[in-house]
Amino acid sequence: MTVKTTYSAQPDPKLAAQELRRAIGDLDARFVLFFASPSHSPEALGEALAGEFGDVPSIGCTTAGELVSGSMLKKSVVLLAGDDQTLRGAHVALVEDMQREAAVAAALETLGRAAGSAPADLDPERYVGLVLHDGLSLAEEQVMSQLSARTNVPFVGGSAGDDARFERTYVYVNFAPHRGASALALLEPSGSFGILKTQSFEVTDRVLEVTQVDEATRTVQGFNGQPAAEEYARQLGVQPGELEKHFRCNPLGLLMGDGKPYVRSPQRIDGSSVVFYCQVKPGMKLNVLRSLDIVEQTRKDLDAKLAEFGSCSAILNFHCILRTLELEAGGQCDAYAALFEKIPTIGFSTYGESYIGHINQTSTMVLLS
Amino acid sequence: MAGETKRLIDELMRVRAKGNPALEPFVRVHLMLNGIDPARYTENTPSDPEAERLVRKMIDDFRSQKANGAP
Numbered sequence: 001m002t003v004k005t006t007y008s009a010q011p012d013p014k015l016a017a018q019e020l021r022r023a024i025g026d027l028d029a030r031f032v033l034f035f036a037s038p039s040h041s042p043e044a045l046g047e048a049l050a051g052e053f054g055d056v057p058s059i060g061c062t063t064a065g066e067l068v069s070g071s072m073l074k075k076s077v078v079l080l081a082g083d084d085q086t087l088r089g090a091h092v093a094l095v096e097d098m099q100r101e102a103a104v105a106a107a108l109e110t111l112g113r114a115a116g117s118a119p120a121d122l123d124p125e126r127y128v129g130l131v132l133h134d135g136l137s138l139a140e141e142q143v144m145s146q147l148s149a150r151t152n153v154p155f156v157g158g159s160a161g162d163d164a165r166f167e168r169t170y171v172y173v174n175f176a177p178h179r180g181a182s183a184l185a186l187l188e189p190s191g192s193f194g195i196l197k198t199q200s201f202e203v204t205d206r207v208l209e210v211t212q213v214d215e216a217t218r219t220v221q222g223f224n225g226q227p228a229a230e231e232y233a234r235q236l237g238v239q240p241g242e243l244e245k246h247f248r249c250n251p252l253g254l255l256m257g258d259g260k261p262y263v264r265s266p267q268r269i270d271g272s273s274v275v276f277y278c279q280v281k282p283g284m285k286l287n288v289l290r291s292l293d294i295v296e297q298t299r300k301d302l303d304a305k306l307a308e309f310g311s312c313s314a315i316l317n318f319h320c321i322l323r324t325l326e327l328e329a330g331g332q333c334d335a336y337a338a339l340f341e342k343i344p345t346i347g348f349s350t351y352g353e354s355y356i357g358h359i360n361q362t363s364t365m366v367l368l369s
Numbered sequence: 370m371a372g373e374t375k376r377l378i379d380e381l382m383r384v385r386a387k388g389n390p391a392l393e394p395f396v397r398v399h400l401m402l403n404g405i406d407p408a409r410y411t412e413n414t415p416s417d418p419e420a421e422r423l424v425r426k427m428i429d430d431f432r433s434q435k436a437n438g439a440p
Contacts, residue, residue: 109434124392148395285406356399
């Protein structure tokens with residue numbers, strides 16, 4: 001046995017932890033990853049899981065919905081455990097204060113020491129990082145920028161959710177819950193691993209250049225030298241008063257060398273400004289995007305990745321809450337979940353995904369062979 | 370000085386990629402997300418002090434992690 005995924009819908013944290021432990025059976029876990037509904041008390045659930053899994057290194061977070069092979073869930077806990085046939089090594093660390101660069105550096109150094117190497121010398125073909133953030137911190141970019149600046153190991157993950165209440169989100173390290181923090185794991189898979197970032201948009205040739213922005217609050221005041229909301233609406237050919245209705249289907253994308261966008265999703269209009277779910281920088285040229293079918297595009301991208309990758313023993317899926325809302329609105333949740341039916345998978349609906357930076361409206365996945 | 374930003378970006382690529390071309394897209398995306406489009410800078414591009422400050426810091430941050438965290 002190498003990796004097991006499972007879930008529990010028990011509302012009592014002790015019973016949920018016991019059910020998860022039973023499902024893992026005799027697997028000698030080297031690492032545990034879990035995503036939990038905020039319907040559980042974070043402290044009570046953490047304590048119950050620690051009681052069942054002891055000192056197995058682990059990270060986890062609260063969610064806006066959970067995913068497990070073949071199902072999209074609510075009010076559950078999903079869990080993956082891997083043994084030494086899956087993972088040669090697994091180390092975890094806490095970034096206690098997401099706003100402080102020194103805290104990110106210290107957490108990376110902790111991981112590096114555990115793996116026996118300086119962070120900058122870790123081999124990105126041998127290690128993959130996982131990262132989970134407090135999803136209400138507005139600080140994911142700082143953490144991701146520091147991780148990407150200080151090591152070549154890719155860190156993939158997402159921002160914790162709280163069922164769209166936007167009140168409190170938690171990350172866990174070794175089953176202890178934290179706020180204002182990021183949880184890191186450095187994994188050394190025994191086999192190969194792959195990363196897939198898929199988004200369901202086509203790129204239009206309409207471009208908005210960021211000309212005025214308050215980066216700290218993710219608020220764009222000006223596009224193309226004009227008031228942001230007015231210019232965004234003009235590029236879409238709609239009235240400014242109708243702009244918000246188009247946000248989910250027409251977010252913006254920063255195009256990379258491969259022509260694929262890093263999606264920047266608008267959240268709301270504030271006066272003549274547009275507030276985003278992720279940071280944008282002055283001078284960025286962002287293309288208007290047009291939505292495609294999520295299930296079909298994900299199927300296409302996943303099939304292509306699996307064909308390139310060969311056998312796959314597990315998928316970790318960090319899936320944007322905005323995609324979940326769109327799937328729910330279109331009655332497509334079962335069709336999306338079915339894409340992962342045959343592969344042990346866990347995931348959750350995030351408040352943003354992480355891969356090199358902080359992104360929106362993707363499914364960003366780690367595949368283990 | 371014209372071309373200084375490109376020189377620093379090239380140095381960052383050298384320091385990070387260490388001859389592994391597979392790492393260049395990673396560094397390029399990291400730069401783009403920080404508001405620096407490497408394609409905008411050539412040997413004739415006028416100095417961009419803010420971009421140069423950021424790229425210098427990226428080089429320093431990476432080098433500092435080579436020095437720290439070793440067992």
